[in-house]
Amino acid sequence: MEIIRVEGIAKSYGQHQVHKELTLSIERGECFTLLGPSGCGKTVLLRLIAGFEVPDAGRIAIDNTVVTDPAAGINIPPDQRGLGVVFQDYAVWPHMTVFDNVGYPLKIAKRPKGELRDRVMETLAMVGMSGLERRLPSELSGGQQQRVALARALVANPSLLLLDEPLTNLDANLREEMRFEIKELQRKLGATVLYVTHDQEIALAISDRLAIMDEAGRIRQTSNPWEIFERPTDPFVFNFMGIANFVPVRRAGESFLVGGGEQLIPWEPPQGDAPKWVAGFRPSDVQVAPEGTGIRGTVKRASFLGAMMHYLIEVDGAHLRTSIETHEAVAKGLMFKEGETCVISFRDLLWFNADSLAEVVKQ
Ligand SMILES: Nc1ncnc2c1ncn2[C@@H]1O[C@H](COP(=O)(O)OP(=O)(O)O)[C@@H](O)[C@H]1O
Numbered sequence: 001m002e003i004i005r006v007e008g009i010a011k012s013y014g015q016h017q018v019h020k021e022l023t024l025s026i027e028r029g030e031c032f033t034l035l036g037p038s039g040c041g042k043t044v045l046l047r048l049i050a051g052f053e054v055p056d057a058g059r060i061a062i063d064n065t066v067v068t069d070p071a072a073g074i075n076i077p078p079d080q081r082g083l084g085v086v087f088q089d090y091a092v093w094p095h096m097t098v099f100d101n102v103g104y105p106l107k108i109a110k111r112p113k114g115e116l117r118d119r120v121m122e123t124l125a126m127v128g129m130s131g132l133e134r135r136l137p138s139e140l141s142g143g144q145q146q147r148v149a150l151a152r153a154l155v156a157n158p159s160l161l162l163l164d165e166p167l168t169n170l171d172a173n174l175r176e177e178m179r180f181e182i183k184e185l186q187r188k189l190g191a192t193v194l195y196v197t198h199d200q201e202i203a204l205a206i207s208d209r210l211a212i213m214d215e216a217g218r219i220r221q222t223s224n225p226w227e228i229f230e231r232p233t234d235p236f237v238f239n240f241m242g243i244a245n246f247v248p249v250r251r252a253g254e255s256f257l258v259g260g261g262e263q264l265i266p267w268e269p270p271q272g273d274a275p276k277w278v279a280g281f282r283p284s285d286v287q288v289a290p291e292g293t294g295i296r297g298t299v300k301r302a303s304f305l306g307a308m309m310h311y312l313i314e315v316d317g318a319h320l321r322t323s324i325e326t327h328e329a330v331a332k333g334l335m336f337k338e339g340e341t342c343v344i345s346f347r348d349l350l351w352f353n354a355d356s357l358a359e360v361v362k363q
Pocket residue numbers: 013018036037038039040041042043044045
């Protein structure tokens with residue numbers, strides 16, 4: 001069942017149109033991530049849903065109640081929308097202690113003192129902030145302040161949580177821990193989470209479904225993490241979900257040749273007809289070997305990155321990136337040096353229409 005419906009939203013600031021005709025539907029109980037590059041309009045959308053901004057056109061409904069509809073003169077204030085919100089700048093009140101910051105929503109709701117205290121302590125424990133309740137925000141690190149903001153959003157057990165990049169200031173371990181906590185909490189409480197980020201890894205790890213937004217504020221694909229990663233509908237999504245190789249090819253009858261040479265791409269040719277095709281694959285989908293069958297190339301660059309080895313390989317004027325686990329490279333004799341030749345095959349390869357790719361390159 002739908003809990004948030006965003007319908008045909010438009011929003012401009014002066015000449016700059018951030019959203020044109022945005023439509024989005026979020027189901028009750030799911031963790032839905034909006035993933036897109038910086039500046040694409042994620043925060044603006046969250047502020048529209050929370051009621052801190054008013055759209056120029058369109059409608060937003062929460063739990064089947066229209067909360068925003070400028071054409072009908074409807075605009076329900078933020079505090080009546082029943083949301084827990086953590087904004088990107090996690091504004092905690094500087095003059096209030098951690099305890100008072102976190103307890104604020106319960107105080108406003110006039111909850112009894114004892115309940116307030118228990119709930120604040122419980123929530124602080126959940127975000128790893130026990131013992132710091134008497135501190136002022138100025139006595140906390142950025143990451144700790146971010147956790148105070150998160151605790152404040154969670155304290156009233158909202159059934160709907162809007163989280164705008166809530167983990168960006170945390171160090172890697174804590175980020176992973178909090179990511180897990182948010183997911184656990186959402187499962188336990190059956191809460192709906194709308195999570196906004198530019199971080200692909202978090203999005204894949206946390207989401208039931210995610211929507212990929214491009215620079216122009218258009219949603220390119222909405223699906224589960226696996227489909228988004230493995231079955232991207234266009235090159236923008238493919239490229240955004242990790243480093244991608246896009247290699248130009250030339251048609252030779254039913255087959256395709258790499259770059260400017262005469263070597264065939266060892267992969268089933270594309271279905272359908274496009275004037276020009278491009279082969280897309282991830283570095284981890286390229287297999288390298290010292291010899292054997294496949295396309296021949298030369299290692300132009302070899303980079304040791306600890307757990308991984310990265311190679312840049314030239315094949316008849318085309319350059320492709322590959323990555324392999326260092327352990328595997330050592331065990332299988334695949335520690336190539338720059339200038340050495342190798343043979344390449346593919347684990348996976350997607351065909352893209354070159355016209356749709358031009359758009360990605362342009363952006
Ligand atoms: N209050 C505002 N006034 C003018 N421009 C704004 C305002 N808020 C956001 N923008 C612009 O809208 C675009 C989208 O911003 P934002 O939603 O913050 O992006 P992000 O996806 O990084 O969260 C940006 O170009 C930003 O400069």
